Amino acid sequence: MILKNFWYVAELSSAINHTPKHITLLGQDFVLYRNTQNQVVALNNLCPHRGGALSGGWVEGNCIRCPYHGWKYQSDGVCIEIPANPPNAGIPKLAHVDSYPTQEKYGWVWVFLGDLPESERPPFPPLPEFGGNGWKAVYGEFKWNAPYTRVVENSIDIAHPPFVHSDTFGNQFNPQRDHYELDLDEWGGSIAAVIKPPPQRGIWKFILRHKNRPDILTKTTLYMPNITRLDVDFGAFKFILFNAHVPIDAKTTVTKWIQLRTFLTHPLFDRDARKRPLKTFLQDQQVVESQRPELLPATLSVHTDTLPMAYRKLLQKCLDKGWGIRQHLIQSDSPSVQRVVIPSPVRRQAPEMAKAWERREGGQEGGGEAEGAGEMGEM
Ligand code: FES
Numbered sequence: 054m055i056l057k058n059f060w061y062v063a064e065l066s067s068a069i070n071h072t073p074k075h076i077t078l079l080g081q082d083f084v085l086y087r088n089t090q091n092q093v094v095a096l097n098n099l100c101p102h103r104g105g106a107l108s109g110g111w112v113e114g115n116c117i118r119c120p121y122h123g124w125k126y127q128s129d130g131v132c133i134e135i136p137a138n139p140p141n142a143g144i145p146k147l148a149h150v151d152s153y154p155t156q157e158k159y160g161w162v163w164v165f166l167g168d169l170p171e172s173e174r175p176p177f178p179p180l181p182e183f184g185g186n187g188w189k190a191v192y193g194e195f196k197w198n199a200p201y202t203r204v205v206e207n208s209i210d211i212a213h214p215p216f217v218h219s220d221t222f223g224n225q226f227n228p229q230r231d232h233y234e235l236d237l238d239e240w241g242g243s244i245a246a247v248i249k250p251p252p253q254r255g256i257w258k259f260i261l262r263h264k265n266r267p268d269i270l271t272k273t274t275l276y277m278p279n280i281t282r283l284d285v286d287f288g289a290f291k292f293i294l295f296n297a298h299v300p301i302d303a304k305t306t307v308t309k310w311i312q313l314r315t316f317l318t319h320p321l322f323d324r325d326a327r328k329r330p331l332k333t334f335l336q337d338q339q340v341v342e343s344q345r346p347e348l349l350p351a352t353l354s355v356h357t358d359t360l361p362m363a364y365r366k367l368l369q370k371c372l373d374k375g376w377g378i379r380q381h382l383i384q385s386d387s388p389s390v391q392r393v394v395i396p397s398p399v400r401r402q403a404p405e406m407a408k409a410w411e412r413r414e415g416g417q418e419g420g421g422e423a424e425g426a427g428e429m430g431e432m
């Protein structure tokens with residue numbers, strides 16, 4: 054259920070510099086670095102010569118050099134130097150690493166993992182409040198031993214807080230969800246609901262005398278395939294939690310999150326602001342990591358599952374378009390024999406790259422299954 058042809062959050066912008074950085078996304082290894090114009094370059098991490106890890110090499114201007122035999126690759130993935138060759142020996146056309154489009158937004162580096170040209174790519178998830186007047190941002194991340202689809206479903210599930218978060222914002226005395234507005238489109242959807250907050254506890258019960266707290270307006274939004282956003286409107290104050298649930302591999306997810314708030318914006322309150330999502334995720338983790346089967350099955354659903362059900366349909370639509378990445382090849386019994394490479398946009402323009410890595414062990418040349426990714430045989 055891992056999909057190509059979307060923008061994925063790779064890392065905080067501040068964590069990428071002129072030293073190569075190894076990143077694992079979608080079960081694949083990538084190397085990221087900044088070129089001389091400070092733009093972020095994202096390449097497949099495996100050198101096509103003997104499969105050396107480029108992240109162990111070093112950056113020279115706009116290029117990266119493999120640490121094994123020193124082949125030098127430009128930021129577009131083209132090899133421009135093979136040190137062991139005599140001058141004018143020429144460079145094989147397949148000495149070309151997949152290079153992926155990047156952009157920096159909301160303090161993160163995003164990598165487009167797929168081969169669609171720019172005009173055909175899904176829309177970029179918006180966050181217009183970021184950097185806006187009066188909004189304060191804090192960042193964090195949380196690791197789950199669960200597939201990202203289960204984590205996303207949890208994030209857009211409006212019926213679980215009274216049970217899973219009953220000691221914080223969930224109201225166990227009011228679990229019914231009968232008034233909400235659903236809005237769906239081609240790349241996601243949202244569900245707006247009024248929440249009755251739980252009664253005040255502890256000292257707050259005496260400070261804020263009134264027993265009935267005002268209703269809170271919430272909106273939960275999904276952007277395919279792995280971004281969710283929670284808006285909480287307290288009237289005078291607003292709060293947003295923007296989550297990128299990044300598939301590290303088929304069974305591991307890291308949620309990279311930005312929390313935006315319009316209240317208590319002094320940095321003194323940042324530590325407390327970071328604690329809240331962490332506490333919520335720890336409660337969700339108990340449930341999400343014990344769900345079986347791990348992948349999303351067709352199960353019983355009720356009206357509050359409308360957005361999760363829409364999510365499943367959208368996932369299926371992407372699979373029908375051939376955007377699925379064959380995880381069984383990445384996670385085969387002998388991963389060193391077969392590797393999958395997510396195709397980059399160049400494969401649509403350069404004929405020699407179209408089938409690069411479609412090789413079988415024993416020297417058989419590709420053809421093979423074209424779905425999702427090219428394969429790299431043992432080299
Ligand atoms: S493995 Fe990279 S240059 Fe040989």
Ligand SMILES: [Fe+2]
Pocket residue numbers: 207213214217218333337
């Ligand atoms: Fe939750």
